[in-house]
Amino acid sequence: MATDAQMELNPITGRPYSRRYHKLLEKRKKLPIWAYKEKFLDALAKHQIVIVAAGSGSGKSTQIPQFIIEAGYAGQGKKVVCTEPRRLVARAISRRVAQEMDVTIGAEVGYSVLFEECSGPKTTLKYLTDGILLRELLADQLLQSYGVIVLDEAHLRTLATDILLGYLKRLIERNSHPDLKLVIMSTQQEAKWFKDYFKCAKIVQVQGSLNPVEIIHTSNPIGDYLEAAIEKVLEILTSEPTGDILVFLPGGDDIEIGSSRLTGLLKDRTNEFGPVRVLPLHSTLSIEQQKKIFKAAPPSTRKGGPVGRKVIMSTDIAESSLAIDGIAYVIDSGLSKQKVYNAGLHAESLLVLPISRASAHRRSGCCRRSVSGKCYRLYTKEFLEACHPHASPEILRANLAGTALLLKKLGISDMLHFDFINPPAVDMMTSAIETLNYLGALDGDGNLTSIGELMSEFPLDPHLSKMILCSPEFKCSAEILSITSMLSVPHCFFQPREKQHDADEAKAKFSHAKGITLLF
Ligand SMILES: Nc1ncnc2c1ncn2[C@@H]1O[C@H](COP(=O)(O)OP(=O)(O)OP(=O)(O)O)[C@@H](O)[C@H]1O
Numbered sequence: 001m002a003t004d005a006q007m008e009l010n011p012i013t014g015r016p017y018s019r020r021y022h023k024l025l026e027k028r029k030k031l032p033i034w035a036y037k038e039k040f041l042d043a044l045a046k047h048q049i050v051i052v053a054a055g056s057g058s059g060k061s062t063q064i065p066q067f068i069i070e071a072g073y074a075g076q077g078k079k080v081v082c083t084e085p086r087r088l089v090a091r092a093i094s095r096r097v098a099q100e101m102d103v104t105i106g107a108e109v110g111y112s113v114l115f116e117e118c119s120g121p122k123t124t125l126k127y128l129t130d131g132i133l134l135r136e137l138l139a140d141q142l143l144q145s146y147g148v149i150v151l152d153e154a155h156l157r158t159l160a161t162d163i164l165l166g167y168l169k170r171l172i173e174r175n176s177h178p179d180l181k182l183v184i185m186s187t188q189q190e191a192k193w194f195k196d197y198f199k200c201a202k203i204v205q206v207q208g209s210l211n212p213v214e215i216i217h218t219s220n221p222i223g224d225y226l227e228a229a230i231e232k233v234l235e236i237l238t239s240e241p242t243g244d245i246l247v248f249l250p251g252g253d254d255i256e257i258g259s260s261r262l263t264g265l266l267k268d269r270t271n272e273f274g275p276v277r278v279l280p281l282h283s284t285l286s287i288e289q290q291k292k293i294f295k296a297a298p299p300s301t302r303k304g305g306p307v308g309r310k311v312i313m314s315t316d317i318a319e320s321s322l323a324i325d326g327i328a329y330v331i332d333s334g335l336s337k338q339k340v341y342n343a344g345l346h347a348e349s350l351l352v353l354p355i356s357r358a359s360a361h362r363r364s365g366c367c368r369r370s371v372s373g374k375c376y377r378l379y380t381k382e383f384l385e386a387c388h389p390h391a392s393p394e395i396l397r398a399n400l401a402g403t404a405l406l407l408k409k410l411g412i413s414d415m416l417h418f419d420f421i422n423p424p425a426v427d428m429m430t431s432a433i434e435t436l437n438y439l440g441a442l443d444g445d446g447n448l449t450s451i452g453e454l455m456s457e458f459p460l461d462p463h464l465s466k467m468i469l470c471s472p473e474f475k476c477s478a479e480i481l482s483i484t485s486m487l488s489v490p491h492c493f494f495q496p497r498e499k500q501h502d503a504d505e506a507k508a509k510f511s512h513a514k515g516i517t518l519l520f
Pocket residue numbers: 031054055056057058059060061062063092093095096294319320321322323324325
């Protein structure tokens with residue numbers, strides 16, 4: 001017979017809660033953030049801006065928006081939105097939250113990322129990328145349709161989050177939307193940045209019950225981090241007790257090569273290592289692949305035999321954006337891919353660079369949630385000491401032409417005096433304004449021209465939007481649209497070193513005798 005708790009009706013759908021809801025609720029109650037629910041809601045009731053300072057895995061991304069909904073901040077035309085810097089994370093977390101709330105994804109809980117809208121008229125909680133919220137400002141400058149805006153992972157300091165912080169600060173200071181509440185979520189170490197910026201904000205510090213981590217550096221620099229990481233995985237599988245392994249590598253190609261090499265090395269060796277599931281984790285993963293990350297490790301294949309494990313090979317996405325349970329060992333290459341703008345060449349590049357000390361700390365923290373763990377750093381202590389304390393905010397190293405155009409469209413004419421949390425260098429801003437002037441988006445007085453107005457409607461680099469707008473004159477719109485599309489998405493051609501020949505053959509189908517390849 002169903003118990004009273006099982007017969008309880010979901011106030012959102014009017015239907016009894018499912019069994020999965022009750023199972024997930026038990027898990028949710030064990031998250032560190034759960035003990036801070038009242039404290040957080042009390043702070044939100046009394047303050048317009050609340051900073052949640054919590055470590056990775058405390059449950060802030062999934063629970064805080066639900067607490068806000070339960071407390072009645074949505075409804076009467078107002079939504080609660082939560083920004084994530086990464087598309088994959090917005091999708092993954094919103095799906096999980098829909099399950100936890102026992103509703104259908106795309107109905108009451110939805111998400112919106114570039115090229116994908118999964119929400120409807122009933123949506124009251126929406127996860128979206130910070131870039132999408134910025135674009136939404138163009139249609140609703142006072143953000144009238146939002147009751148609460150949650151900026152998650154603010155410590156990552158993406159360009160879009162920094163602009164949103166500046167814009168929302170201005171909106172709140174001018175009292176343009178007095179009912180709006182702003183929640184900023186960050187790791188503990190970086191919360192101070194936001195408190196200094198928003199003096200009137202209330203901080204809610206969330207302490208997690210974390211286990212100790214043993215940190216092991218190499219004594220000498222490593223030549224080939226991928227080989228070293230694979231060797232370390234095999235060593236752990238052979239000599240360390242049960243627990244999953246998380247390997248941090250800089251990019252998708254390393255991850256794909258590493259995963260296929262490791263899978264090959266483990267083939268037919270279940271008796272020795274137990275069943276091991278090797279899983280890549282990077283931005284271009286499908287939803288099906290991404291779901292596997294959260295599934296428990298495979299069970300043992302024979303009675304008394306070694307237990308199963310997961311080995312996840314990931315970019316920095318697992319560092320603080322996605323919390324994965326059961327990790328006992330972290331292997332850290334000490335590297336990540338970072339976007340760098342070269343103002344001289346007017347070109348942006350993705351470079352493999354050393355991580356910051358804060359990043360190394362976060363990576364090691366990934367193995368201290370459920371069991372006490374070990375973090376193997378594939379670099380020396382001296383290497384770490386030479387690293388920057390924090391990654392530099394994207395706004396200090398990015399091409400700002402698109403930002404300048406957007407701010408102009410939002411009526412912020414004096415970008416040089418805009419209150420950014422970290423103002424970019426004056427010459428970077430001047431160069432952005434010069435670019436817009438050169439493209440005809442601004443007139444001599446720095447005002448938006450009519451073509452500048454149109455350009456700002458495209459979620460693209462201003463060079464590309466100008467190119468599209470000029471293409472009808474030269475009767476080449478179809479070609480320009482293809483080129484712009486290819487330039488606006490991540491690299492479309494996957495070329496694993498081990499399958500170079502097959503990859504080249506597949507790519508050759510797209511080449512044209514009259515086409516040329518430009519090598520910079
Ligand atoms: N997409 C998902 N699928 C399955 N479980 C998930 C998913 N996302 C989160 N979880 C579960 O919810 C827990 C809390 O995750 P949550 O993302 O809220 O933590 P967090 O404190 O925000 O960490 P982070 O800063 O790393 O995102 C995780 O430990 C995991 O058990």
